[in-house]
Amino acid sequence: MTGARAASPVPVAEAKGLFKRFGATVALHDARITVLPGEAHALVGRNGAGKSTLVSLLTGLRRPDAGTLAFGGEPAPAFGDTEAWRSRVACVHQHSTVLPHLTVTENLFLGRRSASALRPIRWRELHRRSAELLGAYGVDLDPRRRAGDLTVEQRQFVEIARALSSGAAFVVLDEPTAALDAQGIARLFAKLRELRRRGVAFLFISHHLREVYDLCDRVTVYRDARHVVTAPVSELGHAALVEAMTGEAAAAARDRPVAARTAGPEVLSVDGLTLPGAFHDLSLTVRAGEVVGLAGSASSGAVRAAETVAGLHRARAGRIVVAGRAVRGGDVPAALRAGVGLVPEDRHLQGLVPGRSVAENATLTLRGRLGPFGTVLPSRARALTERMIRDLDITAPGPSAPVAALSGGNQQKVVVARALATGPRLLVAIRPTAGVDVRAKEFLLRRIRRAADEGGAALVVSDEPDDLRGCDRVVVMFHGRVVAGFGPGWSDDRLVAAVEGMTGTHEEGR
Structure with missing residues (x-):
């Protein structure tokens, strides 16, 4: 041969x-x-x-x-x-x-x-x-x-x-x-x-x-x-x-600069918040119509700070005010009543009940609103879930389908749908696009933007530049403290440098 x-x-x-x-x-x-x-x-x-x-x-x-x-x-x-x-x-x-x-x-x-x-x-x-x-x-x-x-x-x-x-x-x-x-x-x-x-x-x-x-x-x-x-x-x-x-x-839309928007009154005010081992003397504001990014590595305290705003942790010192109402720390129901919706960091451990249906998962935060005296009317729950499925473009056989049978991106959309179901004044979204594909990522970020454009506000926690590119402002934390802030038009290298603790400047837009 x-x-x-x-x-x-x-x-x-x-x-x-x-x-x-x-x-x-x-x-x-x-x-x-x-x-x-x-x-x-x-x-x-x-x-x-x-x-x-x-x-x-x-x-x-x-x-x-x-x-x-x-x-x-x-x-x-x-x-x-x-x-x-x-x-x-x-x-x-x-x-x-x-x-x-x-x-x-x-x-x-x-x-x-x-x-x-x-x-x-x-x-x-x-x-x-x-x-x-x-x-x-x-x-x-x-x-x-x-x-x-x-x-x-x-x-x-x-x-x-x-x-x-x-x-x-x-x-x-x-x-x-x-x-x-x-x-x-x-x-x-x-x-x-x-x-x-x-x-x-x-x-x-x-x-x-x-x-x-x-x-x-x-x-x-x-x-x-x-x-x-x-x-x-x-x-x-x-x-x-x-x-x-x-x-x-x-699409080329992801590379377009974000136009500056006129923000409304304060929706979130965090003043001197301290959680030992996570963050110290944290102050932050988010106004109506704004999407504010909170960037930082795993050790920055950014995730714990967002979870504290949503009631998952009780701070040792400081104050959280949502829409003019002081929120007691470490109390998730109190945060919900104040108007905070949460997309948690880990949808599998914190966001979904895998043995339940799409409808049951999507309406978990609405107990007491789906029927008289705290009961749940199946017809009301189904109608609401069908509306969520259309709004979030969730691919599922129907409201009664088990949530565990959905793809990762559609499961994440169910978590976001639940966070939006109460019409929150403040949407806290922690790494909202983790484990989802390109199209689902773009859709979820647009939906978060829409929540702010409709009069609410959003706090997006991520260290992914693509997640933060559509934010009006980005605040960077490092080792429990705010070290930098960026307005529209920031570059990836400057953001990453701040996340890695290589800068301490607050740029225009902070």
């Missing part, structure tokens, strides 16, 4: 001709993907494109209706052979699998078999190994600490450390950065690059396209349950990537 080529590397994971249907819903149609040794391969697509279904097949949680899966050139293990699947693929799932009632160590080593089933557990050694695993990411945690007491970011690093410590040559990372700030993402990416040099391959799923370009070699796009394109990241520009995901040309 002449002109023989060098043998191609055997893929660490390969899927061909995958079909998967759930009732009348086609979740995957002739889908395929190939991941090579040591490769960082991105999988992107809108919510509902089939990404989560593919992950469930690649990790052995579900079996395909048709098609083949192979790891290292060998057919996938039999369905249900958990140990065999774990030896071939590890996964950081989009929905946290950290068990809140167990300790950090127990979560990290849950399901791991010891060398001898008769040997007693050596807790001191396991605690030491736990500290080492997390220390590799710069995370300093007491391994004996209960996981339910951790922050969202800390739980995510426990999840990541558990997956990456399995020794598998192929790791699926499903939205691993959704709960991480810029510093946490940098630590994770450094670790991933180190593991890649050792030959570990990753399937990286993210809605943050900048991360795809920062980390990955190739990208595969799914749309409407089908494979659209696979290409080297360097050959697929941002506009072309978005077009492949959506089927439409990328």
